Amino acid sequence: MAxxxxxxxVNVSAHLGPDADELDVPWAEFVGDATSEFEFTVPTDRATDPYVGLQAFRVDEYGHELQINGESLGGFDVPPANGWQYWEDAITETELVEGANTLRVVRDESHDDAFAVNNVTVHWREPVE
Structure with a gap:
């Protein structure tokens, strides 16, 4: 099969943190501990090998989560890095469904970390028919 x-x-453009004054990111909306759910569409019921790539700025701690369809990804969803980073993570704890799917970024409230997320790209393979 081909x-x-x-x-x-998904353009998230969100600043997560305990205080809106923690980062100077005027392009990002301050959302506190979690973004709202962003919806994206998958045009097939046979999406395979899904993964996400995300752009994040000034992440200081492990423990923040990226949720797909309400389920957190396994492993480190948004690992620490100074400045900008691009991170990829496999989607293993949930499945993409045909039609509407959701994405949400959740900050680990046990730390005072403040960071920003710009774009998140959800990738998958689908059969060519």
Whole structure:
């Protein structure tokens, strides 16, 4: 069976943290401990090998989560890095479904970490018919 790659780009543009004054990121909306759910569409019921790539700024702690369809990804969803980073993580704890899916970023409230997330891209392979 032949496959093709597909993706959905989700512009999050969010500043997460305990205080809106923690970061100077005027392009990002301060959302506190979690973003709202962002919806993206998957046009097939046979999405395979899904993973996400995300752009994050000034993450200081482990423990923050990226949720797909209400389920956190396994492992480190948003690991620490100075400045900007691009991180990829496999989607293993949930499945993409045909039609509407959701994405949400949740800050680990046990730390005073403040960070920003810009774009998140959800990737998958789908059969060519």
């Amino acid at each position: 496959y093709r790659a597909n993706y959905a780009l």
